[in-house]
Amino acid sequence: MTDRRTQLADNLAAVENRISAACAKVGRDRDEVTLIVVTKTYPASDVRLLAELGVRHVAENRDQDAAPKAAACTDLPLTWHFVGQLQTNKVRSVTGYADIVQSVDRTKLVSALSKEAVRAGRELGCLIQVAFDAESGERGERGGVAPDGVPALAEAIAGAEGLRVAGLMTVAPLAGPYAGRQLAAFERLMEISASLRADHPTANMVSAGMSGDLEEAVMAGATHVRVGTAVLGVRPRLG
Template structure:
Protein backbone atom coordinates (compact mmCIF):
# COMPACT_ATOMS: atom_id res chain seq x y z
CA UNK A 1 0.00 0.00 0.00
CA UNK A 2 1.39 3.40 -0.98
CA UNK A 3 1.86 6.21 1.53
CA UNK A 4 -0.99 8.11 -0.13
CA UNK A 5 -3.37 5.15 0.05
CA UNK A 6 -2.49 4.62 3.70
CA UNK A 7 -3.15 8.29 4.43
CA UNK A 8 -6.50 8.30 2.62
CA UNK A 9 -7.80 5.09 4.13
CA UNK A 10 -6.79 6.07 7.66
CA UNK A 11 -8.63 9.36 7.33
CA UNK A 12 -11.70 7.71 5.84
CA UNK A 13 -11.75 5.04 8.55
CA UNK A 14 -11.52 7.65 11.32
CA UNK A 15 -14.30 9.66 9.73
CA UNK A 16 -16.53 6.60 9.30
CA UNK A 17 -16.10 5.86 12.99
CA UNK A 18 -17.09 9.40 13.95
CA UNK A 19 -20.14 9.26 11.69
CA UNK A 20 -21.20 5.98 13.28
CA UNK A 21 -20.77 7.41 16.78
CA UNK A 22 -22.85 10.48 15.90
CA UNK A 23 -25.60 8.27 14.51
CA UNK A 24 -25.69 6.07 17.59
CA UNK A 25 -25.83 9.12 19.87
CA UNK A 26 -28.91 10.22 17.96
CA UNK A 27 -30.55 6.82 18.39
CA UNK A 28 -29.94 5.81 14.79
CA UNK A 29 -28.15 2.87 13.23
CA UNK A 30 -24.66 3.56 11.93
CA UNK A 31 -25.60 2.10 8.54
CA UNK A 32 -28.33 4.74 8.15
CA UNK A 33 -25.63 7.30 7.27
CA UNK A 34 -23.53 7.05 4.10
CA UNK A 35 -20.32 8.95 3.50
CA UNK A 36 -20.05 10.65 0.12
CA UNK A 37 -16.33 11.30 -0.42
CA UNK A 38 -16.11 14.61 -2.29
CA UNK A 39 -13.35 13.93 -4.78
CA UNK A 40 -13.58 17.05 -6.94
CA UNK A 41 -10.19 18.31 -8.14
CA UNK A 42 -8.46 15.24 -6.73
CA UNK A 43 -6.97 12.60 -9.06
CA UNK A 44 -8.65 9.41 -10.12
CA UNK A 45 -5.87 7.51 -8.36
CA UNK A 46 -7.19 8.78 -5.00
CA UNK A 47 -10.66 7.48 -5.82
CA UNK A 48 -9.23 4.12 -6.83
CA UNK A 49 -7.28 3.89 -3.57
CA UNK A 50 -10.38 4.55 -1.48
CA UNK A 51 -12.58 2.27 -3.59
CA UNK A 52 -10.14 -0.60 -3.12
CA UNK A 53 -10.37 0.03 0.64
CA UNK A 54 -14.18 -0.11 0.49
CA UNK A 55 -15.48 3.43 -0.03
CA UNK A 56 -18.39 3.23 -2.47
CA UNK A 57 -19.85 6.74 -2.83
CA UNK A 58 -18.03 9.63 -4.48
CA UNK A 59 -19.22 13.18 -5.13
CA UNK A 60 -18.16 15.36 -8.04
CA UNK A 61 -18.95 19.01 -8.84
CA UNK A 62 -17.75 19.55 -12.40
CA UNK A 63 -19.23 17.69 -15.34
CA UNK A 64 -16.19 17.34 -17.59
CA UNK A 65 -13.85 16.39 -14.75
CA UNK A 66 -16.31 13.83 -13.45
CA UNK A 67 -16.89 12.21 -16.82
CA UNK A 68 -13.14 11.85 -17.39
CA UNK A 69 -12.80 10.12 -14.03
CA UNK A 70 -15.75 7.85 -14.75
CA UNK A 71 -14.11 6.74 -17.99
CA UNK A 72 -10.76 6.11 -16.29
CA UNK A 73 -12.39 4.23 -13.40
CA UNK A 74 -15.01 2.32 -15.38
CA UNK A 75 -13.80 -0.97 -13.90
CA UNK A 76 -14.77 0.10 -10.36
CA UNK A 77 -18.16 -0.59 -8.80
CA UNK A 78 -18.76 2.83 -7.22
CA UNK A 79 -21.75 5.13 -6.86
CA UNK A 80 -21.30 8.55 -8.45
CA UNK A 81 -23.06 11.56 -6.96
CA UNK A 82 -23.31 14.90 -8.75
CA UNK A 83 -23.28 17.49 -5.97
CA UNK A 84 -22.35 20.76 -7.68
CA UNK A 85 -24.38 23.47 -9.31
CA UNK A 86 -25.75 22.24 -12.62
CA UNK A 87 -26.90 24.28 -15.60
CA UNK A 88 -29.79 22.79 -17.54
CA UNK A 89 -27.74 22.74 -20.76
CA UNK A 90 -25.32 20.30 -19.12
CA UNK A 91 -28.01 18.02 -17.71
CA UNK A 92 -27.69 15.77 -20.76
CA UNK A 93 -24.21 14.77 -19.61
CA UNK A 94 -25.35 14.02 -16.06
CA UNK A 95 -28.59 12.07 -16.44
CA UNK A 96 -27.90 8.36 -16.47
CA UNK A 97 -24.24 8.81 -15.53
CA UNK A 98 -24.76 9.57 -11.85
CA UNK A 99 -26.72 7.50 -9.36
CA UNK A 100 -27.95 10.63 -7.61
CA UNK A 101 -28.06 14.33 -8.47
CA UNK A 102 -28.09 16.40 -5.26
CA UNK A 103 -28.49 19.88 -6.71
CA UNK A 104 -31.81 20.21 -8.54
CA UNK A 105 -33.24 23.65 -7.80
CA UNK A 106 -35.59 24.49 -10.66
CA UNK A 107 -38.27 23.01 -12.86
CA UNK A 108 -36.13 23.78 -15.92
CA UNK A 109 -33.27 21.67 -14.63
CA UNK A 110 -35.57 18.84 -13.56
CA UNK A 111 -37.18 18.83 -17.01
CA UNK A 112 -33.77 18.71 -18.72
CA UNK A 113 -32.75 15.72 -16.61
CA UNK A 114 -36.12 14.08 -17.30
CA UNK A 115 -35.80 14.56 -21.04
CA UNK A 116 -32.36 12.98 -21.22
CA UNK A 117 -33.29 10.16 -18.85
CA UNK A 118 -36.37 9.43 -20.96
CA UNK A 119 -34.23 9.17 -24.09
CA UNK A 120 -31.99 6.68 -22.28
CA UNK A 121 -34.90 4.69 -20.90
CA UNK A 122 -33.81 5.24 -17.30
CA UNK A 123 -35.12 6.98 -14.19
CA UNK A 124 -32.77 9.53 -12.66
CA UNK A 125 -32.83 9.86 -8.87
CA UNK A 126 -32.60 13.45 -7.65
CA UNK A 127 -32.62 15.59 -4.54
CA UNK A 128 -34.02 19.11 -4.43
CA UNK A 129 -31.49 21.61 -3.09
CA UNK A 130 -33.06 24.07 -0.65
CA UNK A 131 -31.47 27.42 0.20
CA UNK A 132 -32.80 27.58 3.73
CA UNK A 133 -30.73 30.56 4.83
CA UNK A 134 -31.57 32.56 1.70
CA UNK A 135 -27.94 33.23 0.82
CA UNK A 136 -27.75 35.01 -2.52
CA UNK A 137 -24.42 33.42 -3.46
CA UNK A 138 -25.71 29.87 -3.08
CA UNK A 139 -27.94 27.79 -5.30
CA UNK A 140 -31.13 26.22 -4.09
CA UNK A 141 -34.84 26.83 -4.21
CA UNK A 142 -36.51 28.90 -1.51
CA UNK A 143 -38.42 27.22 1.27
CA UNK A 144 -41.59 28.89 0.01
CA UNK A 145 -41.23 27.47 -3.52
CA UNK A 146 -40.16 23.98 -2.48
CA UNK A 147 -43.64 22.37 -2.37
CA UNK A 148 -44.50 23.53 -5.88
CA UNK A 149 -41.25 22.24 -7.34
CA UNK A 150 -41.70 18.92 -5.56
CA UNK A 151 -45.19 18.58 -7.01
CA UNK A 152 -43.89 19.38 -10.49
CA UNK A 153 -41.08 16.84 -10.21
CA UNK A 154 -43.55 14.18 -9.13
CA UNK A 155 -45.29 14.55 -12.47
CA UNK A 156 -42.10 13.63 -14.39
CA UNK A 157 -41.86 9.91 -15.07
CA UNK A 158 -38.09 9.78 -15.61
CA UNK A 159 -36.88 11.65 -12.56
CA UNK A 160 -37.51 10.34 -9.06
CA UNK A 161 -37.44 12.64 -6.04
CA UNK A 162 -35.77 10.83 -3.15
CA UNK A 163 -35.04 13.65 -0.71
CA UNK A 164 -33.59 17.08 -0.04
CA UNK A 165 -30.15 18.70 0.15
CA UNK A 166 -28.88 21.90 1.75
CA UNK A 167 -25.69 23.83 2.39
CA UNK A 168 -25.83 26.00 5.52
CA UNK A 169 -23.89 29.24 5.93
CA UNK A 170 -20.31 28.83 7.06
CA UNK A 171 -20.01 29.03 10.83
CA UNK A 172 -16.91 28.69 13.02
CA UNK A 173 -19.12 26.83 15.48
CA UNK A 174 -20.79 23.82 13.81
CA UNK A 175 -23.62 23.95 16.34
CA UNK A 176 -24.84 27.13 14.67
CA UNK A 177 -25.66 25.06 11.58
CA UNK A 178 -27.92 22.73 13.56
CA UNK A 179 -31.13 24.80 13.08
CA UNK A 180 -30.61 24.67 9.30
CA UNK A 181 -30.28 20.88 9.39
CA UNK A 182 -33.30 20.54 11.66
CA UNK A 183 -35.32 22.73 9.31
CA UNK A 184 -34.45 20.57 6.30
CA UNK A 185 -35.61 17.50 8.17
CA UNK A 186 -38.90 19.24 9.01
CA UNK A 187 -39.36 20.23 5.37
CA UNK A 188 -38.76 16.64 4.26
CA UNK A 189 -41.30 15.31 6.73
CA UNK A 190 -43.88 17.88 5.62
CA UNK A 191 -43.28 16.99 1.96
CA UNK A 192 -43.70 13.31 2.69
CA UNK A 193 -47.13 14.07 4.10
CA UNK A 194 -48.02 16.30 1.20
CA UNK A 195 -46.86 13.87 -1.49
CA UNK A 196 -47.90 10.70 0.28
CA UNK A 197 -44.53 9.17 -0.44
CA UNK A 198 -41.33 8.47 1.46
CA UNK A 199 -38.31 10.68 0.80
CA UNK A 200 -35.49 8.59 2.24
CA UNK A 201 -32.55 10.97 1.90
CA UNK A 202 -31.27 14.12 3.56
CA UNK A 203 -27.96 15.26 2.07
CA UNK A 204 -26.43 17.65 4.59
CA UNK A 205 -23.24 18.07 6.54
CA UNK A 206 -19.67 18.55 5.38
CA UNK A 207 -16.20 18.45 6.93
CA UNK A 208 -16.86 21.16 9.51
CA UNK A 209 -20.42 20.35 10.58
CA UNK A 210 -21.19 16.70 9.92
CA UNK A 211 -21.82 15.81 13.57
CA UNK A 212 -24.91 18.01 14.07
CA UNK A 213 -26.05 17.07 10.56
CA UNK A 214 -26.04 13.37 11.44
CA UNK A 215 -27.70 14.06 14.77
CA UNK A 216 -30.47 15.93 12.91
CA UNK A 217 -31.11 13.13 10.43
CA UNK A 218 -28.59 13.29 7.58
CA UNK A 219 -28.43 10.11 5.51
CA UNK A 220 -25.77 11.39 3.11
CA UNK A 221 -22.80 13.39 4.41
CA UNK A 222 -20.54 15.09 1.86
CA UNK A 223 -16.94 15.28 3.08
CA UNK A 224 -13.88 16.12 1.03
CA UNK A 225 -11.13 18.03 2.82
CA UNK A 226 -11.16 15.77 5.88
CA UNK A 227 -10.35 12.79 3.65
CA UNK A 228 -8.35 14.15 0.73
CA UNK A 229 -6.71 17.18 2.29
CA UNK A 230 -6.72 20.66 0.76
CA UNK A 231 -8.02 20.83 -2.80
CA UNK A 232 -5.54 21.89 -5.46
CA UNK A 233 -6.45 25.07 -7.36
CA UNK A 234 -8.79 24.51 -10.27
Protein backbone atom coordinates in the same frame (compact mmCIF):
# COMPACT_ATOMS: atom_id res chain seq x y z
CA MET B 1 0.48 4.78 -4.36
CA THR B 2 0.82 2.71 -1.19
CA ASP B 3 1.40 5.90 0.83
CA ARG B 4 -1.69 7.48 -0.69
CA ARG B 5 -3.75 4.38 0.07
CA THR B 6 -2.58 4.47 3.68
CA GLN B 7 -3.37 8.18 3.92
CA LEU B 8 -6.89 7.67 2.56
CA ALA B 9 -7.46 4.67 4.81
CA ASP B 10 -6.41 6.66 7.88
CA ASN B 11 -8.58 9.61 6.90
CA LEU B 12 -11.58 7.38 6.22
CA ALA B 13 -11.13 5.73 9.62
CA ALA B 14 -11.09 9.14 11.31
CA VAL B 15 -14.27 10.23 9.50
CA GLU B 16 -15.89 6.89 10.33
CA ASN B 17 -15.11 7.46 14.00
CA ARG B 18 -16.66 10.93 13.84
CA ILE B 19 -19.85 9.61 12.23
CA SER B 20 -20.08 6.72 14.69
CA ALA B 21 -19.58 9.02 17.68
CA ALA B 22 -22.24 11.43 16.43
CA CYS B 23 -24.67 8.54 15.89
CA ALA B 24 -24.00 7.21 19.39
CA LYS B 25 -24.58 10.62 20.91
CA VAL B 26 -28.17 10.71 19.65
CA GLY B 27 -28.94 7.00 19.73
CA ARG B 28 -28.82 6.35 15.99
CA ASP B 29 -27.51 3.18 14.37
CA ARG B 30 -24.33 3.78 12.38
CA ASP B 31 -25.85 2.13 9.31
CA GLU B 32 -28.49 4.88 9.12
CA VAL B 33 -25.87 7.28 7.72
CA THR B 34 -24.22 6.89 4.31
CA LEU B 35 -20.85 8.52 3.66
CA ILE B 36 -20.48 10.18 0.26
CA VAL B 37 -16.88 11.10 -0.57
CA VAL B 38 -16.67 14.28 -2.65
CA THR B 39 -13.63 13.77 -4.89
CA LYS B 40 -13.83 17.04 -6.83
CA THR B 41 -10.36 17.89 -8.21
CA TYR B 42 -8.79 14.59 -7.18
CA PRO B 43 -7.91 11.98 -9.86
CA ALA B 44 -9.56 8.74 -10.87
CA SER B 45 -6.71 6.87 -9.15
CA ASP B 46 -8.00 8.19 -5.81
CA VAL B 47 -11.51 7.02 -6.68
CA ARG B 48 -10.10 3.55 -7.33
CA LEU B 49 -8.31 3.52 -3.98
CA LEU B 50 -11.46 4.69 -2.21
CA ALA B 51 -13.44 1.88 -3.85
CA GLU B 52 -10.81 -0.64 -2.67
CA LEU B 53 -11.26 0.76 0.85
CA GLY B 54 -15.01 0.17 0.75
CA VAL B 55 -16.40 3.52 -0.37
CA ARG B 56 -19.51 3.03 -2.50
CA HIS B 57 -20.77 6.62 -2.95
CA VAL B 58 -18.74 9.38 -4.58
CA ALA B 59 -19.73 12.91 -5.58
CA GLU B 60 -18.59 15.61 -7.97
CA ASN B 61 -19.59 19.24 -8.38
CA ARG B 62 -18.10 20.11 -11.78
CA ASP B 63 -18.99 18.18 -14.91
CA GLN B 64 -15.62 18.89 -16.54
CA ASP B 65 -13.95 17.01 -13.67
CA ALA B 66 -16.63 14.39 -13.23
CA ALA B 67 -17.29 13.14 -16.76
CA PRO B 68 -13.78 11.82 -17.58
CA LYS B 69 -13.35 10.47 -14.05
CA ALA B 70 -16.62 8.57 -14.15
CA ALA B 71 -15.74 7.21 -17.60
CA ALA B 72 -12.44 5.89 -16.22
CA CYS B 73 -14.21 4.15 -13.33
CA THR B 74 -17.17 2.45 -14.99
CA ASP B 75 -15.97 -0.95 -13.75
CA LEU B 76 -16.28 0.06 -10.10
CA PRO B 77 -19.37 -0.64 -7.95
CA LEU B 78 -20.06 3.04 -7.27
CA THR B 79 -23.06 5.32 -7.01
CA TRP B 80 -22.24 8.71 -8.51
CA HIS B 81 -23.79 11.87 -7.08
CA PHE B 82 -23.70 15.29 -8.74
CA VAL B 83 -23.73 17.96 -6.04
CA GLY B 84 -22.82 21.23 -7.74
CA GLN B 85 -24.90 23.95 -9.32
CA LEU B 86 -25.95 22.49 -12.65
CA GLN B 87 -26.40 24.48 -15.85
CA THR B 88 -28.82 23.06 -18.40
CA ASN B 89 -26.10 22.84 -21.07
CA LYS B 90 -24.30 20.27 -18.90
CA VAL B 91 -27.34 18.10 -18.25
CA ARG B 92 -26.78 15.66 -21.11
CA SER B 93 -23.27 14.89 -19.93
CA VAL B 94 -24.24 14.62 -16.25
CA THR B 95 -27.14 12.32 -17.05
CA GLY B 96 -24.67 9.93 -18.65
CA TYR B 97 -22.96 9.04 -15.35
CA ALA B 98 -24.82 10.48 -12.35
CA ASP B 99 -27.19 8.21 -10.48
CA ILE B 100 -28.41 11.02 -8.24
CA VAL B 101 -28.48 14.77 -8.85
CA GLN B 102 -28.49 16.51 -5.48
CA SER B 103 -28.77 20.10 -6.68
CA VAL B 104 -32.20 20.35 -8.34
CA ASP B 105 -33.53 23.84 -7.66
CA ARG B 106 -35.69 24.98 -10.59
CA THR B 107 -38.31 23.62 -12.96
CA LYS B 108 -36.21 24.42 -16.05
CA LEU B 109 -33.59 22.01 -14.73
CA VAL B 110 -36.25 19.38 -14.03
CA SER B 111 -37.40 19.56 -17.66
CA ALA B 112 -33.86 19.27 -18.99
CA LEU B 113 -33.01 16.33 -16.72
CA SER B 114 -36.20 14.53 -17.69
CA LYS B 115 -35.54 14.94 -21.40
CA GLU B 116 -32.01 13.55 -21.13
CA ALA B 117 -32.93 10.75 -18.72
CA VAL B 118 -35.55 9.53 -21.18
CA ARG B 119 -33.12 9.83 -24.08
CA ALA B 120 -30.54 7.79 -22.14
CA GLY B 121 -33.07 5.24 -20.90
CA ARG B 122 -32.18 5.96 -17.27
CA GLU B 123 -33.97 6.93 -14.08
CA LEU B 124 -32.33 9.68 -12.07
CA GLY B 125 -32.84 10.23 -8.37
CA CYS B 126 -33.36 13.94 -7.70
CA LEU B 127 -32.71 15.75 -4.45
CA ILE B 128 -34.20 19.20 -4.09
CA GLN B 129 -31.55 21.61 -2.85
CA VAL B 130 -33.00 23.79 -0.10
CA ALA B 131 -31.46 27.23 0.46
CA PHE B 132 -31.94 28.70 3.90
CA ASP B 133 -30.45 32.01 2.75
CA ALA B 134 -33.11 32.51 0.06
CA GLU B 135 -36.30 34.52 0.28
CA SER B 136 -39.52 33.12 -1.18
CA GLY B 137 -39.23 32.75 -4.95
CA GLU B 138 -35.48 33.27 -4.97
CA ARG B 139 -32.44 31.00 -5.27
CA GLY B 140 -29.70 30.82 -2.68
CA GLU B 141 -26.21 32.26 -2.99
CA ARG B 142 -24.88 28.74 -3.63
CA GLY B 143 -27.96 27.48 -5.44
CA GLY B 144 -31.08 25.99 -3.95
CA VAL B 145 -34.74 26.89 -3.68
CA ALA B 146 -36.33 28.70 -0.74
CA PRO B 147 -38.08 26.29 1.66
CA ASP B 148 -41.56 27.29 0.53
CA GLY B 149 -40.67 26.30 -3.04
CA VAL B 150 -40.04 22.65 -2.20
CA PRO B 151 -43.60 21.28 -2.66
CA ALA B 152 -44.07 22.69 -6.17
CA LEU B 153 -40.64 21.52 -7.30
CA ALA B 154 -41.31 18.05 -5.90
CA GLU B 155 -44.54 17.87 -7.88
CA ALA B 156 -42.64 18.86 -11.03
CA ILE B 157 -40.09 16.09 -10.48
CA ALA B 158 -42.79 13.53 -9.66
CA GLY B 159 -44.57 14.35 -12.90
CA ALA B 160 -41.42 14.20 -15.02
CA GLU B 161 -40.60 11.03 -16.91
CA GLY B 162 -37.29 9.43 -16.00
CA LEU B 163 -36.98 11.22 -12.65
CA ARG B 164 -37.66 10.18 -9.05
CA VAL B 165 -38.18 12.43 -6.03
CA ALA B 166 -35.40 11.08 -3.82
CA GLY B 167 -35.22 13.67 -1.03
CA LEU B 168 -33.57 16.91 0.03
CA MET B 169 -30.10 18.42 0.19
CA THR B 170 -28.73 21.56 1.80
CA VAL B 171 -25.47 23.38 2.39
CA ALA B 172 -25.15 25.22 5.71
CA PRO B 173 -25.89 28.87 4.83
CA LEU B 174 -23.37 31.68 5.19
CA ALA B 175 -26.07 34.35 5.45
CA GLY B 176 -29.63 34.72 6.69
CA PRO B 177 -31.25 33.58 9.94
CA TYR B 178 -29.46 30.21 9.96
CA ALA B 179 -25.92 31.54 9.34
CA GLY B 180 -23.57 29.93 11.85
CA ARG B 181 -26.41 27.75 13.14
CA GLN B 182 -25.78 24.50 11.29
CA LEU B 183 -27.68 22.26 13.68
CA ALA B 184 -30.76 24.48 13.54
CA ALA B 185 -30.61 24.57 9.74
CA PHE B 186 -30.30 20.79 9.51
CA GLU B 187 -33.14 20.29 11.99
CA ARG B 188 -35.32 22.56 9.86
CA LEU B 189 -34.37 20.49 6.82
CA MET B 190 -35.58 17.37 8.63
CA GLU B 191 -38.94 19.03 9.28
CA ILE B 192 -39.27 19.87 5.58
CA SER B 193 -38.27 16.29 4.76
CA ALA B 194 -41.02 14.84 6.95
CA SER B 195 -43.59 16.99 5.17
CA LEU B 196 -42.21 16.02 1.75
CA ARG B 197 -42.29 12.28 2.53
CA ALA B 198 -45.97 12.52 3.40
CA ASP B 199 -46.69 13.31 -0.25
CA HIS B 200 -43.70 11.56 -1.85
CA PRO B 201 -42.76 8.38 0.09
CA THR B 202 -39.67 7.78 -2.10
CA ALA B 203 -38.12 11.04 -0.82
CA ASN B 204 -36.25 9.37 2.02
CA MET B 205 -32.77 10.84 1.47
CA VAL B 206 -31.58 13.84 3.47
CA SER B 207 -28.11 14.97 2.38
CA ALA B 208 -26.52 17.48 4.75
CA GLY B 209 -23.22 18.11 6.44
CA MET B 210 -19.68 18.27 5.14
CA SER B 211 -16.19 17.95 6.64
CA GLY B 212 -16.71 20.77 9.12
CA ASP B 213 -20.25 20.07 10.28
CA LEU B 214 -21.02 16.40 9.68
CA GLU B 215 -21.70 15.86 13.40
CA GLU B 216 -24.50 18.42 13.40
CA ALA B 217 -26.03 16.81 10.30
CA VAL B 218 -25.92 13.32 11.84
CA MET B 219 -27.39 14.59 15.10
CA ALA B 220 -30.23 16.30 13.22
CA GLY B 221 -31.08 13.08 11.36
CA ALA B 222 -29.37 13.32 7.96
CA THR B 223 -29.19 10.06 6.01
CA HIS B 224 -26.18 11.10 3.91
CA VAL B 225 -23.13 13.26 4.64
CA ARG B 226 -20.85 14.67 1.93
CA VAL B 227 -17.20 14.68 2.97
CA GLY B 228 -14.28 15.81 0.83
CA THR B 229 -11.39 17.52 2.59
CA ALA B 230 -11.47 15.32 5.70
CA VAL B 231 -10.93 12.23 3.51
CA LEU B 232 -8.84 13.49 0.59
CA GLY B 233 -6.98 16.41 2.13
CA VAL B 234 -6.88 20.09 1.22
CA ARG B 235 -7.77 20.43 -2.43
CA PRO B 236 -5.30 21.58 -5.08
CA ARG B 237 -6.02 25.12 -6.21
CA LEU B 238 -8.11 25.15 -9.36
CA GLY B 239 -6.46 26.72 -12.37
